[in-house]
Amino acid sequence: MNVLESFIEKINVVGEQQIPVHVIHRAKLALLDYIGVTLAGRREQSNKLMRLIGSFCEQGGEIYPVGMSTPMSMNNAVFINGLNGHALDFDDGTNAGIIHLGSPIFSVLLALVQKYEMSGEDLLRAVVIGYETSFTMARSIQPTHKYRGYHATATCGLLGIAMASSIVLGFDEFQKKQALSTAALSASGTLKVLEDSSQLKPYNVGKTALLGLVAVQMANAGFIGPEDAFSGVAGYLSQMYGSEKVDFVPCLLDGTYAIEKAYIKPYAACRYTHPSIDVAMYMRKKRLVSVEEIERVKIMTYSLAVKNHDHTDIKGSASAKMSIPYNFAVTYLTGKTGMDAFAPDVLDDMSIRALTKKVVVEEDAQMTAVFPQETRASVEVHLKGNAILEGKSILPKGEPENPLSDEEVIAKFINLAMYGEKSFEEANKIVDAVMKLETELPLLLHLLR
Numbered sequence: 001m002n003v004l005e006s007f008i009e010k011i012n013v014v015g016e017q018q019i020p021v022h023v024i025h026r027a028k029l030a031l032l033d034y035i036g037v038t039l040a041g042r043r044e045q046s047n048k049l050m051r052l053i054g055s056f057c058e059q060g061g062e063i064y065p066v067g068m069s070t071p072m073s074m075n076n077a078v079f080i081n082g083l084n085g086h087a088l089d090f091d092d093g094t095n096a097g098i099i100h101l102g103s104p105i106f107s108v109l110l111a112l113v114q115k116y117e118m119s120g121e122d123l124l125r126a127v128v129i130g131y132e133t134s135f136t137m138a139r140s141i142q143p144t145h146k147y148r149g150y151h152a153t154a155t156c157g158l159l160g161i162a163m164a165s166s167i168v169l170g171f172d173e174f175q176k177k178q179a180l181s182t183a184a185l186s187a188s189g190t191l192k193v194l195e196d197s198s199q200l201k202p203y204n205v206g207k208t209a210l211l212g213l214v215a216v217q218m219a220n221a222g223f224i225g226p227e228d229a230f231s232g233v234a235g236y237l238s239q240m241y242g243s244e245k246v247d248f249v250p251c252l253l254d255g256t257y258a259i260e261k262a263y264i265k266p267y268a269a270c271r272y273t274h275p276s277i278d279v280a281m282y283m284r285k286k287r288l289v290s291v292e293e294i295e296r297v298k299i300m301t302y303s304l305a306v307k308n309h310d311h312t313d314i315k316g317s318a319s320a321k322m323s324i325p326y327n328f329a330v331t332y333l334t335g336k337t338g339m340d341a342f343a344p345d346v347l348d349d350m351s352i353r354a355l356t357k358k359v360v361v362e363e364d365a366q367m368t369a370v371f372p373q374e375t376r377a378s379v380e381v382h383l384k385g386n387a388i389l390e391g392k393s394i395l396p397k398g399e400p401e402n403p404l405s406d407e408e409v410i411a412k413f414i415n416l417a418m419y420g421e422k423s424f425e426e427a428n429k430i431v432d433a434v435m436k437l438e439t440e441l442p443l444l445l446h447l448l449r
Helices: 003-016 021-044 046-056 074-085 102-115 120-141 157-168 173-186 201-221 236-241 271-286 317-321 324-334 350-357 365-370 406-419 424-435 437-447
Strands: 294-301 359-363 377-383 388-393
Touching: 003 120, 003 157, 003 173, 021 046, 021 074, 021 102, 021 120, 021 406, 021 424, 046 074, 074 102, 074 201, 102 120, 102 157, 102 201, 102 437, 120 157, 120 236, 120 437, 157 173, 157 201, 173 201, 271 294, 271 324, 271 377, 271 388, 294 324, 317 324, 324 350, 324 359, 350 359, 359 365, 406 424, 424 437
Parallel strands: 294 359
Antiparallel strands: 294 377, 377 388
């Protein structure tokens, strides 16, 4: 048995087990969260989307992207889903794998279920296995993979799409292997999308959804890949990790499913900014001072949260979402942590810009040592006259150890859905359909148009 086949067998063992009820419930919450951020993401970038669709997407089709009433081809639909699902950087993920887990997988599955007959149970099972696939690979090759410049949401997410789609389409083991092989050979995704004024981070999810779908289509058509797409100098592992000798973590790591390890974000910014946002919110409630009273702000955090997230020159909303200084400043001064924190008038606010410039972000070696078990940040706000305000965060809100309640997840969804132009009544109907997905999948698909 080669490395690819061994990896597939590990995932198959998980798939053969009965998935616990609480894990299925967690998958429903993940689906609800994805739908909310995708509906809102569609509205947020609606002007660009209309130009994109009008210029390059053919008219007609049978698949509806989430939140859109005009059908298109499946390939275009999954690409649009992926763009919208990551547009706000508000989708779920895990620090342990440094990956957004749900957006690539759901972007494809919600298109496939419109064409192929399957049950809600099939969809939920595929979601759980897809998450397990992406996480197992990401956890095994991170953080080396990130240091090499790769975006695991794209590279490892592609494997999750292939495995999840193979399940819902009823692929046999040979077809499944070909789907994973094609996905492995297609994997790409650079973290260069984070730099400067780039707005292309969602593109990594959009094209990954598309490539994942194409991999499944190729396998379904009978195309055969190499015997072991993971091994050799040109194989997936050498390309993504620098060596084909990878010590794979076990599936169901620490006795829980990958989907249980995922955070659901309470704030509409990069996860690396969240510990500092938590501290800013605490400080704001304890003592709010003017920008003029503040001499400087020092934020200490783990190493991976520093590079590409310490910038104070904010070049639009995409840049702001990645900036720890900006997110600390906007939260402390306004209390805004959602999409309203990145509105044009807020981005241009001179007080927020001034405080952002006063923030310095540095690595704390002890915080680096305990990452990803803990995602820490400490903040010192140095005031004129030598007074110092202090605060720290160990596990930001939304982590499995500090989770959002079901009610908070639903409240987040309703706010996002209404921003995405669903009425309050429609949003609540979607919640009900997701929670009853085993029998209400057709209704959910109708409600998402």
